[in-house]
Amino acid sequence: MKKAHLVTAIFLVGAILFLVYTNWDRAAKFSGSAPVPINPKAFDGFEKCDTYNELIEIADSLFANETPMVKEEWAWVYAVKSEFMGLPVDALELGVCDSTGERGCGWAMYTALVITKPLAETKKYLEDKTGIDFTLEERDMDTEVTLRPILAAGGTADKSVIFCDSGSL
Secondary structure, rough: OHHHHHHHHHHHHHHHHHHHHHHHHHHHHHHOOOOOOOOOOHHHHHHOOOOOOOOHHHHHHHHOOOOOOOOOEEEEEEEEEEEOEEEEEEEEEOOOOOOOOOOOHHHHEEEEEEEEEHHHEEEEEEEHHOOOOOOOOOOOOOOOOOOEEEEOOOOOOOOEEEEEOOOOO
């Protein structure tokens, strides 16, 4: 992977996470929509960025039937109630191509789970459970697609986010 592409990708993801999650916390207070319950089995395979299972159907249903807490040009955020590997998830962020919610682009593969635990606690829990440090990126060398989720700080100190994205697709 070219260093310039990696730096650009890291910058863009960081900027997106900052903007979405600072807006997400503000919107969550005013959205008024009840969290959508999601069976934790829907996230089976997410630990390998394999999101082509039940999660695709759930995303389609959210886009068709629910109102997002936040609508940005790159992602829509939905209030959910679920778990990922035993960790509480209270929001699902889904990549979009534009503000209308178009999903026919590579970025629409972006999927993030907002975990209601601080980054350090989430990192330790996942390392103890899997032996993997998800804060270390693992990407395909050619396409930069995430080969496993990336764990990062959320928009507030009490949240963390774990996400998969399409790299340079």
